[in-house]
Amino acid sequence: MTWERYDSRVCSVARTMEVLGERWTMLIVRDLFNGVRRFDALHRHIGVARDVLTRRLEALMDAGLVERTSYREEGARERYEYRLTSAGRDLRPILVAIMDWGDAHLAGADGPPLELTHDACGAGVHTHLVCDEGHAIGTTTRLHAATKPGARLLVASHKD
Amino acid sequence: MTWERYDSRVCSVARTMEVLGERWTMLIVRDLFNGVRRFDALHRHIGVARDVLTRRLEALMDAGLVERTSYREEGARERYEYRLTSAGRDLRPILVAIMDWGDAHLAGADGPPLELTHDACGAGVHTHLVCDEGHAIGTTTRLHAATKPGARLLVASHKD
DNA sequence: ACCCTGAGTTTGGTTTTACAACTCAGGAGA
DNA sequence: TCTCCTGAGTTGTAAAACCAAACTCAGGGT
Numbered sequence: 001m002t003w004e005r006y007d008s009r010v011c012s013v014a015r016t017m018e019v020l021g022e023r024w025t026m027l028i029v030r031d032l033f034n035g036v037r038r039f040d041a042l043h044r045h046i047g048v049a050r051d052v053l054t055r056r057l058e059a060l061m062d063a064g065l066v067e068r069t070s071y072r073e074e075g076a077r078e079r080y081e082y083r084l085t086s087a088g089r090d091l092r093p094i095l096v097a098i099m100d101w102g103d104a105h106l107a108g109a110d111g112p113p114l115e116l117t118h119d120a121c122g123a124g125v126h127t128h129l130v131c132d133e134g135h136a137i138g139t140t141t142r143l144h145a146a147t148k149p150g151a152r153l154l155v156a157s158h159k160d
Numbered sequence: 161m162t163w164e165r166y167d168s169r170v171c172s173v174a175r176t177m178e179v180l181g182e183r184w185t186m187l188i189v190r191d192l193f194n195g196v197r198r199f200d201a202l203h204r205h206i207g208v209a210r211d212v213l214t215r216r217l218e219a220l221m222d223a224g225l226v227e228r229t230s231y232r233e234e235g236a237r238e239r240y241e242y243r244l245t246s247a248g249r250d251l252r253p254i255l256v257a258i259m260d261w262g263d264a265h266l267a268g269a270d271g272p273p274l275e276l277t278h279d280a281c282g283a284g285v286h287t288h289l290v291c292d293e294g295h296a297i298g299t300t301t302r303l304h305a306a307t308k309p310g311a312r313l314l315v316a317s318h319k320d
Numbered sequence: 321a322c323c324c325t326g327a328g329t330t331t332g333g334t335t336t337t338a339c340a341a342c343t344c345a346g347g348a349g350a
Numbered sequence: 351t352c353t354c355c356t357g358a359g360t361t362g363t364a365a366a367a368c369c370a371a372a373c374t375c376a377g378g379g380t
Contacts, residue, residue, distance in 0.1 A: 026177050050338095090264065
């Protein structure tokens, strides 16, 4: 029973992309990882339209990946900052994988713009594909994709 | 010098997302990984509009991630299929990272729809963050992001 | 000659995005 | 108390992107 017989939407990639796939979302998550927390700072640094940023942040909060908290500095009024939740921080491997690919394929003459290192030892951090037996999975390593009970067969046409 | 002082677009995440960030692209890449190669099969299985699919495939070919080749079966006319290139296959860690996150956070009661296993040993395959010293990087492991010569400082406003 | 199929292309309508200006509220300073 | 500034959106408009369905075109089979 081949992959084509299954409902394309009942798939973890499709589900995740429904959360992350809107324009700018990935860059917003990146900047949140990098410590940008204020609405206007996100707006300025990323270059996203204000109304779109509002809607992206709302969607991320609805999805449970971002939370908005208010805080007040001495002598200043209440302000808000946006932070990643635990589920939001779990997006880190996705971000690093995206960055790794960009480093390898899209860097300019000066090389990649940013390096991620392990605080404890200073070594560079990257994504690796590994099997649960500990084998490294390279680009050419053969993998098998098997559907599980969570998959859903297509009926006739699934166009809504 | 903080991250906010740097040009947000000169970043491997931003560059990669310029290639992958259009709607449907990630799902097209997923299906190509899973052996869907024909235009109409991609159209039907993913549910993407035909003109959008045409444009996505063109963009992926322009970016060097997909190639289109013609083939001819006995007694049939020339047809085309789309396949990932080497650079396209290098996207695999991104796809697996996305799938892993979806498995962990968005699976239904029946669990994740698909399992990826290593052909050679049958064990499940996942993304891991690892430093070059071999340390496993968990969600809470502290990392340091340092800009490199490839980064570009912002001037006043970078709005084009 | 006719029909079917495969891979787009076109059309018209809808939705999303971008931009700039605007709104509103809270606080500081005069 | 009034004015001004700032922060976080909101609004209106125009352009771009997307979608669905129908269409086009070419190659091959009957």
